[in-house]
Amino acid sequence: MHIKSNNLIRLMLLVLLATQISLASAGTGNQTTPEEPVETQSVFRTKPFLQNPIGGGITVSWFTHVPTHGWVEFGMDESLGTKMETLIAGQVVANVKQHKVRLNGLQPGQTYYYRVCSREVLTYGAYKKEFGEVAYSETYQFTLPDTKSPDxxxxxxxxxxxxxxxxxxxxxxxxxxxxxxxxxxxxxxxxxxxxxxxxxxxxxxxxxxxxxxxxxxxxxxxxxxxxxxxxxxxxxxxxxxxxxxxxxxxxxxxxxxxxxxxxxxxxxxxxxxxxxxxxxxxxxxxxxxxxxxxxxxxxxxxxxxxxxxxxxxxxxxxxxxxxxxxxxxxxxxxxxxxxxxxxxxxxxxxxxxxxxxxxxxxxxxxxxxxxxxxxxxxxxxxxxxxxxxxxxxxxxxxxx
Ligand SMILES: [Fe+2]
Ligand SMILES: [Fe+2]
The missing domain is CATH 3.60.21.10 (Metallo-dependent phosphatases)
Structure with a gap:
């Protein structure tokens, strides 16, 4: 009786384990890896667009379907490396759908690479915040004007x-x-x-x-x-x-x-x-x-x-x-x-x-x-x- 009871418990554990493995497998298709940004279309409403490339800076704007925390990653080659986000009076701009990030201190005539990043904000409470996945745009490039280049x-x-x-x-x-x-x-x-x-x-x-x-x-x-x-x-x-x-x-x-x-x-x-x-x-x-x-x-x-x-x-x-x-x-x-x-x-x-x-x-x-x-x-x-x-x-x- 005792042995039978143990076997029953083992069987139940195996069934439970098999069910968990099955659920995890079903979810794999929706999971992201750092190399594989997915679901960007459900986050990004527009591609980024560039404005005001004046005074050694440029402004990158984009819109998201859902409230996100947005930033721009940029650099002189495709490894990017620098991150810039927008601050308003001490707060990082987050939980918004319109994103406008100014990149300053750039070199005239230099080509830069960048991508925009948006981390979905699921909860933005006074004392609790929850975030979803980060969506990444493609990597784009731009070249700033240079007063030394007349053309x-x-x-x-x-x-x-x-x-x-x-x-x-x-x-x-x-x-x-x-x-x-x-x-x-x-x-x-x-x-x-x-x-x-x-x-x-x-x-x-x-x-x-x-x-x-x-x-x-x-x-x-x-x-x-x-x-x-x-x-x-x-x-x-x-x-x-x-x-x-x-x-x-x-x-x-x-x-x-x-x-x-x-x-x-x-x-x-x-x-x-x-x-x-x-x-x-x-x-x-x-x-x-x-x-x-x-x-x-x-x-x-x-x-x-x-x-x-x-x-x-x-x-x-x-x-x-x-x-x-x-x-x-x-x-x-x-x-x-x-x-x-x-x-x-x-x-x-x-x-x-x-x-x-x-x-x-x-x-x-x-x-x-x-x-x-x-x-x-x-x-x-x-x-x-x-x-x-x-x-x-x-x-x-x-x-x-
Ligand atoms: Fe007109
Ligand atoms: Fe007009």
Whole structure:
């Protein structure tokens, strides 16, 4: 009786052990090893995208589906080695879905490798925190601008109005163009209503231009400042100098970016008293006066002005306060060229043709008959602007 009882216990233990082994085997497929990052798609909502590669730094942004603790691992070769996360007032940013990490202290002209990492936060209690797996992106690379390297190539889009097909088609016309950075010159995202709507297009556009490796400058048009999400919209970006206008150097070329604001007066009933672009334009006059006297501006081999709404050649029935406010200061700036959008009709205005001291190139709209992309490149001391249409036709080829 005693022996039988022992056998029964042994049998029960064996059955229990077999069940545990079976359960563990079933779970093996879901387990991760350090060499095998999995389930990244369930964590990452977007790929990383680069912005603001100015002042020896660059900003890496990405979104996750779930709250995570995010950081960037980077280095001069693919072994990475350095880790950077974001701190706000003493706290590591965690338990969030939007991630923005600034890498500082980088060397100009140097190529860096990086990946973004997100550790899922399962519990973020006052006294207890629990974490899930770490998701890792692929390893990407970027190269910072160098004031000693005068050459660059930029691609510039305007007025895409969220037309994915147009962007895709224009990108096919850029095959073989090895660009260093990208500029969206306004009205690319239409009347932002929600984070979902904006991220849908932003994710697409960033993948199209490879924003994980090529930094992007986002300039607002009048359509980015309309809609329920238009205020929060600004938090998605890392503007140069923290403002929607500013200036930066790429090599020895100085770029000045302006924000023209809305295309109707602040007092227009459709704004319900919630706009104050008059103030923003006045602030930019102060900025321009300071900028055009700065050493960086004066020393630059070339100066490029870029803003959404043109200052010249517009029908007088439109509200156009910027030409009167900024015109005199800009005309003294010895700009090589100004690049605009907004009219949905590509054009080129010779210097001095309309009161403009510098030539003005205006990109087209979003449809097959008027969309354009511009390729701005500098070789040695020559700036070259090429305007390419939807079907690949070269609509303008200018040297400055
Ligand atoms: Fe537009
Ligand atoms: Fe516009």
């Amino acid at each position: 660059f190539t930029a691609i510039i889009f305007n007025d895409l109005h969220q037309k994915k097909q147009t962007l895709q088609q224009l990108m096919t016309q850029l095959e073989g163009v090895n660009y260093d950075f990208v500029i969206y010159n306004g009205d690319c995202i239409d009347d932002p209503r929600s984070e979902d709507q904006v991220l849908n297009f932003l994710t697409f556009s960033n993948e199209q231009v490879n924003a994980a490796e090529k930094p992007v400058f986002y300039i607002r048009g009048n359509h980015e400042i309309r809609g329920a999400y238009s205020v929060e919209f600004n938090q998605l970006f890392d503007y140069v100098g923290g403002k929607t206008y500013g200036a930066f150097n790429w090599g020895d070329t100085r770029f000045v970016m302006l924000d023209c604001g809305e295309d109707k007066p602040d007092s227009h009933p459709v704004y319900y008293g919630l706009n104050s672009f008059e103030q923003l334009r006045n602030d930019q006059l102060d900025f321009l006066r300071h900028e055009t006297k700065s050493k960086a501006f004066k020393k630059a081999a070339k100066r490029v002005l870029i803003h959404h709404i043109p200052l010249y050649g517009m029908d007088e029935k439109y509200y156009l306060p910027c030409a009167e406010l900024w015109g005199e200061t800009l005309n003294k700036g010895r700009f090589a060229v100004a690049i605009n959008g907004h009219t949905h009709s590509s054009a080129y205005q010779e210097a001095e043709s309309l009161g403009n001291a510098y030539p003005v190139a205006i990109g087209g709209g979003y449809s097959a008959d008027n969309a354009t992309v511009m390729v701005l490149s500098k070789t040695g001391n020559t700036l070259h602007l090429k305007m390419i249409g939807y079907d690949g036709t070269v609509l303008g080829d200018f040297y400055f």
